[in-house]
Amino acid sequence: MVAVKRFSGRSLMYAFTVLTVIFWIGESVLEFFWFNPEGETFLTNLMPIHDPHEMFMRITSGSVLLACGYVVSRMYSILAESENQARESENNLRITFNSIGDAVVATDADGNVTFMNPVSEMLTGWSFVEAKGLAFKNVVNVLSSNSKGISDNPIDEVLRSGEGKGLSNHTILISKQGNKYHIADSIAPIRDENGKISGAVFVFKDISEKYRQDAEFSSLRNYLSNIIDSMPSILLGVNGDGQVTLWNRAAEQATGISPKSASGRNLFEIFPRMETEIDRIFESIRSKEISRNQRKIRYSESGVYYEDVTIFPLISDGAEGAVVRVDDVTELIKMEQAMIQNEKMMSVGALASGMAHEVNNPLAAISGHAQNISNRVFGDLKKNEDVAVECDVSLSKVREYLEKRGIPRMLDGIYSSCSHAAKVVSDMIMFSRKAESNQGRHSLVKLLDDTLGLAAIDYDLSHHYDFRKIEIVREYDSSVPDVYCEGSEIQQVFLNILKNGAQSMMGKEYHGAHPRFTLRVHAEEEMAVVEIEDNGQGMDEGVLKRIFEPFYSTKKVERRSGLGLSVSYFVITDQHNGSMEAYSVLGSWARFIIKLPSAVDM
Structure with missing residues (x-):
């Protein structure tokens, strides 16, 4: 931009001064040519000292003209200065806004x-x-x-x-x-x-x-929050004063307190079971070292639980606090206990197998001798007559005496008991040999009846009640085809259900009725179906929802036995492509329905 040079106030004053001089000289010229009858010189007219009036008028006019020039120049100077200031202010403002x-x-x-x-x-x-x-x-x-x-x-x-x-x-x-x-x-x-x-x-x-x-940070924060909330562990964050800074979904489910309500509150007030960890939390914060309390026992109305409590101190500069992780390891502990129990059962099975010969040999001798006694006394053998004549006794009288004393009945009892004991030993050995494959075609009726025999001589059951006093109602359909299965595993499932049912009936008082199992075997489309129903205490909806959960049980620890219904469910559904369902009316009955593919379809 080209700057335009403007007049200053002083220049205007100079101009008015020159104008005043020109006015003076012009009036002198006018007086000299038009108003000079006496013929005075131009110099006399230029300075009319001899005429005071004329001199006064000229001085007055010149003074007025100079005064006007001063006023105008002064006003112009002020206006120009204001304009310059405004222009400079506008320019400074423009520079500021542009900068x-x-x-x-x-x-x-x-x-x-x-x-x-x-x-x-x-x-x-x-x-x-x-x-x-x-x-x-x-x-x-x-x-x-x-x-x-x-x-x-x-x-x-x-x-x-x-x-x-x-x-x-x-x-x-x-x-x-x-x-x-x-x-x-x-x-x-x-x-x-x-x-x-x-x-x-x-x-x-x-x-x-x-x-x-901010969007990336928000997305990352939501992602981390989802990770924290998706973890099954309880995650708690506290500052140096024990106030909550982190509260995940598992913590909300355990306490019923939302993260928003928990934030800023004292941890030990809203989560009382952490009071036992107060000293460890503050010590971990102070020492900056991780602290672990494994397999901590917690008692509640629903049972005994085991927890691992791990405290992670915040180690970044300026951060004071800790993150507490609480893991429920109850199922892990129970699984370890079940594995130990399984090892014991395997040892018992091996011991039973080793003892089989020791038991079977005397049984065979007793059974054989009893049979020989029966043959040598009551058998129609020529040798028996010859020995009686030789001893001068009447064989018929001897037989009459022994019959009146009930000896034949006793011998039959010895033989029958030996046969039963041999079968029990044989069944126990077969049942304990889980490592040996028993995969093949099996009759569900036979497997179920064989399992009843095992249940009748089970020690734990006999220890609490007499299984033989339970009525067994069989509703078998003879046309049901065989199933292709692992016989010992299916028997294990049946035995577990029978044990649970018998224990349920043991805890119920019957008025005008008695314990009863109703066993049904029938076909349903392409499946063979087994129903085992008892008239025991039954189960409520809460128990039915969890009945197949791993190691879930309503029984006391010392009375838990067998594989558990969760493993039974696994055996039926996963290993045999079948289904297993439970129905019940609390206080009346419970029914387990097992469906297996028939061997015709295999």
Whole structure:
């Protein structure tokens, strides 16, 4: 821009002085030529000292002219100085607006653009030359990222209300070229010296990068929160004063307290079972060392539980606190106990197998001798007659005597008992040999009856009650085909159900009735079905929902036995592609239904 040189006040004063001199000389010339009848010289007319009136008039006129020149020059000087100050202020303001990092757009009272700095030109895509005089809403196009709808013209509202405002969060600016920027902004009215609104100024800045970082941070925070909430362990965060800083979903489920309600509260007030860990938590925070308390026993109304409590101190600089992880290891402990029990059962099975010969040999001798006695006394053998004659006794009298004394019945009892004992030993040996495959076609009727025989001589059952006093009702369909299965495993399942049913009936008082098992075997489409029903105590809905959970039991620890219904369920469903269901009415009955594919379909 080329600077225009302006007159100063002093120059105007000089001009008025010259004008005064010209006026004086001009009047002298006029007097010399037109008003000089006496023929005075030009010098006399230039300085009319001889004429006081004329001299006074000239001096007065010149003084007035010089006074006017002084006033005009002074006023011009003041006006020029004010203009220079205003121009300098405007220039400084323009430099300031052009230098700041925020975008600035100013409008007049009608909402038309009057100023834009370079940052606003870059973000809006409009140059000031293009935008000057245009409506603000045509130059600055903003919308809310939440609604994706164009917002109202914010300038109009500020001009109308006269109050500054900030636009809603997540505001998006759309440039002339269609580029989108997330902006933070504010609008304020411009007032003149009289307080009247003369326009508005819109100040905003590009926060797209910050918005992206905040979105990434929020996404990461949600991701970590989901990880923490998805963990089955209880995770608790505390600061140095024991106040809660972290509370995951497992903690909420264990206490019924939401993370929002737990935040900032004392851990030991809202989670009383952590009171026993107070000293360990603060010691871990102080020492910055991890602390572990494994297999901690916790008693509750629903039973005994085992927990691993691990305390992780915060080790970053300036952070004071700890994260407490509580893991329920009850099922792990029970599984270990079950494995130990299984090892014991395997040892018992091996011992039973080793003892079989020791037991069977005497049984065979007793049975054989009893049979020989019966043959040598009551048998129709010639040798018996010869020995009787030789001993001079009547064989018929001897037989009559022994029959009257019940000896034949006793011999039959010895033989029958030996046969039964041999079968029991044989069944026990077969049952204990789980490692040997017994896969093949089996009759469910035979497997079920054989299992009844095992249940009748089971020690634990006999120890608590007499299984023989339980009525057995058989409803067998003889047309049911065989199934292809592991016989010993299916027997194990049957035995476990029979044990549970017998123990349930043992704890029930019968008035006019008695314990009873109802066993059903029938076909259903392409499946062979076994139903085992007892009229014991039954189960409620809560027990039925958990009946097949690993190691779940309503019995006391010392009375738990067998594989458990969870393993039975696994044997039927996973190993034999069948199904196993339980139904019950509390206080009346319980029924287990087992379905296995028939061998015809295998």
